[in-house]
Amino acid sequence: MSASPRFRCIATRDLYKDYGRQRALAGVSLQLQAGQVTALLGENGAGKSTLLSILAGMLQPTRGLVRVDDQPLTEVDDVSFRRCLGVLSHEPRCYAELSPRENLQLFVQLYDVYRPATGSAASEAIERWLRAVNLERAAGRPVRTLSRGMLQRLAIARTLLHQPSLVLLDEPYTGLDQAGVAMLSSLITQERARGAILLIVTHDLATVAPLCDQVLVLSKGRLGACIELPFGSGTGETLLSAYRKADQRGPRSRSSDAATPPGSPP
Amino acid sequence: MTNNASSPHSASLPMGLLATSLILAVGFALVPQLILSAPNEPTMGFVQRIFYFHVPVAWLAMLGALTAGVASAVYLSSNSETADEIAASAAELAVVFGLCAIVSGPLWARKAWGVFWQWDVRLTTTALLWIIFVAYLFARRYGGPGARRLAAGLALFGAADVPLIYISVSIWRTIHPKTSVVPTLDRGMRPAFWAAMLLFSVLFFVLLGMRRRLERLRKQFNTLYLDADEAGLLDD
Amino acid sequence: MSPARFVGQVWLLLRKDVRVELRAGELIYATMLFAAIIVLLFSFAFLGGAPPTVEVMAGVLWVALALAGLVGISRSFEREREADTLRGLLLSPLSRSAVYLSKLLSMALLMSLVVVVVVPGLLLLFGMQLSGAGALGHLLGLLALGILGFTAIASLFSASLGRARGRELLLPLLVYPLSVPVLLAGARGTYDILYGTQESLIDAARWLRFLLAFDVLSITCGLWLFEPLSTNE
Known part of the structure; x- marks a missing residue:
């Protein structure tokens, strides 16, 4: 197997998505860089899930284009x-009848990482991930007996297991307790350091604020604001004000200045 | 601002469609005369004249199915909107003409065989073809996200049944009159038959063109509506 | 991709399906019970009349197979949807054809369990008789090919229906009309086998060849269509 290619950047240009007579996305242009965390904020129905898909x-x-490294x-x-x-x-996206360990084994084999996928390297990686998300004690139980928070932790392990270079997290903090939140935040920082492109959809402004390099606010299918933050400097207030600002502009304003990410041609 | 809302000749009714509609009007006045003046068939009598209707509509149902199948294959492999529009229009025509064939056939069969319906490969496959394209319309309407592709897959499988119908006539024993009756048609019946075939075929293509145009306009309307909404023109 | 890798992927998913279904259990037993109920229902429907003819038996066999089979297949895909695991598979770097083929094979295994119920049911309740090993071999071949053809269509459309509302209703509308050739060839072939003469066995062999051709056609179509049908527009 050839080493999996690393993406440096994924960008969209003027993305539109219509469902019949509903417009989910109306001209979204954004750019996500390797080694950067981007938070995507927006109210329900703003088009976040569509954008992720x-x-x-x-x-x-x-209409519009998605580019991966040009x-x-x-x-x-x-x-x-x-x-x-x-x-x-x-x-x-884990099988309820299998245990967390069996689920991770399946995904190791599906993604064909840690070759040979059945050897000791693979099982070491699986145990490492089970430890990382604090599921060692539940590793042998069927997934259907896990609590919501444990399920979310398993899903996180399953998402990051194969060291993806493009990581899309939709509401990753859902159902996690205090320890789980801290664990996920440190995993996100770790993935950032590894050079992954991370996009996080969230409503948990205070938690993600210190983690992100860029904040995008999606409002009625359009990017209402795009803010660059020095990593670690963001607080819940900065995000909240960005959110409010985007909201005030309203869905009608075609704020091309804010919607065009830096570095992309006008 | 939208690239697909601006094809110039789609706004007004194309001249070709108008001209063919005119031909149709003349044809529908003339062909019934031809059918009436064709000689009476000795054994079946007047009922045989349903043949001038049944054969063309059955042929067009198959043509519709085949067109929908091919257009669906093109749509699935190239994502072409035009192919999707043609497939949807042709599938609707296959349903309409198929219904005509399924209704007109038994009327003749009651007289010829004494029953409306027989277990016969050709009849059953035609009915099946019709059901498949009714299911196509269902799938397209209620299939949720990805409904168009789902329906296209169905049309492709459905169209594979068309050759099956044709081959089936020669492989299995069947009581349905064979397609070979057409070249051996009585000399007096030929003008009426071929005029009906031609007329119905023109009708098929006119309907196909108009239905496709409607589908295209609908899409353009939706895009324009959304663009207008976005520009704030629909606020009141 | 090398053929060995492809087979490995199919095998991996097939093993996963079998393991999940064996652990869950309910689907396997419910499908088999449902098949038994259908055969019983048919026997009640024909109660008191003349002893059922071989045509009736052939029809009952294939209708029961199609009804119970699709219920099982539909439920099995519902399980893949509950935690959105099917989407998980589609997002993984597996070949889409491998996903399709593994689903086809695991659904064929499930339908084989229906056969295990329906055929003995017919032997017991309808007095079905098979004349010799040749007839049995023909019947098994017919069933195997019929099941493959049916699941080729059913798996394709079950997987593609995604999260459409009313998919439980839409699925039979799509699958049954398309699988009529399977049911037709299966029922006619079974009739020929049960009729039990040398000539009728030759006819049955012709239906076997027809089913083989149909299987090749529908599996090829399925392999090609699974990719475009499983991504949303």
């Missing part, structure tokens, strides 16, 4: 793209 290649935009996503080999993709959704 398009970035994951599971949904075709009506190559249109449609021209990237989809198997190698998916190999570098880690998606955490609302659903855990």
Whole structure:
């Protein structure tokens, strides 16, 4: 197996997605860099999930383009793209009848990492991840007996297990307790240091604020604000004010200055 | 600002459609005369004249199915919106003409065979084809996200049944009249038959063109509506 | 991708499906029980009349197979949807064809369990008789090919229905019309086998070949269509 390619950057240009007579996305242009964490904020129905699905290649935009390292996503080999993709959704995407360990074993084999996938390197990695998300004691129980928070921790391990270079996290803090929140935050920092592109959809402003380099606010299918923060400097207030600012501009204003990320041509 | 809302000739009814509609109007006045003046078939009598209707509509149902199948294959492999529009229109026509064939056939069969319906490969496959394309319309409407692709997959499988119908006639024993009756048609019946075939085929293509245009306009309307909404023109 | 890798992926997913279903249990037993109930229902429907003819038996066999099979398949895909695991598979770097093929095979295994119930049920309740090993071999071949053809269609459309509302209703609307050739060839072939003469066995062999051709066609179509049908537009 060739080493999985690392993505340096994923960007969208003027992305539109229409469902019949509803517009989920209306001209979204953004740029996500390797080694950066981007928080995506927005009220319910703002188009966050649609945007995530398009970035994951599971949904075709009506208009507009997704580029991965200057190559249109449609021209990237989809198997190698998916190999570098880690998606955490609302659903855990783990088999309820299998134990956490068996689930992780399955995903190690699916992603064909830690070769040979059945050898000691693989089982060491699995144990390491079970420890990292604090599931060692529940590792042998069927997943259906786990609590919501444990399920979320398993889903996090399953998302990051294969060291993806594009990580899309949809509400990753859901159901986690204090220790779980701290664990996830340190994992996110770790992934950032590893050079992954991270996009986090969240409502938990205070928690993600110190973690992110960029904040995007999506409002009625449009990017209402795009703020760059020096890493670690963000607080809940900075995010909240960005959120309010985007909201005040309202859905009608075509704020091209804010919607165009720095570095992309006007 | 939208690239697909601006094809110039789609706004007004195309001249080609108008001209063919005119041909249709003349045809529908003339062909019934031809059918009436064709000679009476000795054994079946007047009922045989349903043949001038049944054969063209059955042929167009199959053409519709085949068109929908091919267009669906093109849509699935290239994501072409035009192919999707053609597939949807052709599938609807397959349902309409198929219904005509399924209704007109038994009317003749009651007289010829004494029953409305027989277990016969050709009849059953035609009915099946019709059901598949009704299911296509269902899938397209209620299939949720990805409904169009789902329906396209169905149309592709459905169209594979069309050759099956044709081959089935020669492989299995069947009581349905064979397609080989057409070249051996009585000389007097030929004008009526071929005029009906031609007329219905023109009707098919006119309907296909208009239905496709409607589908295209609907999409353009939605895009325009959304663009207008975005620009704040629909606030009141 | 090398063929060995492909087979490895199919095998991995197939093993996962079997393991999950064996652990859950309910689907396997419920499907088999449902098949038994259908055979019983048919026997009640024909109660008191003349002893059922071989045509009736052939029809009952294939209708029971199709009804119970689709219920099991539909439920099995519902399980893959509950925690959105099917999406998880589609997002993994597996070949989509491997996902399709593994689903097809695990659903075929599930339908084989239906056969295990329905065929003895017919032997017991309908007095079905098989004349010799040749007839049994033909019947097993017919069933195997029929099941493959049916699951080729059912797996494709079950997987593609995604989260559409009313999918439980839509699935039979899509699958049954498309699988009519399977049911037709299966029922006619079974009739020929049960009829039990040398000539009728030759006819049955013709239906076997027809089913084989249908399977090749529908599995090829399925492999090609699974990719575009499983991604949303």
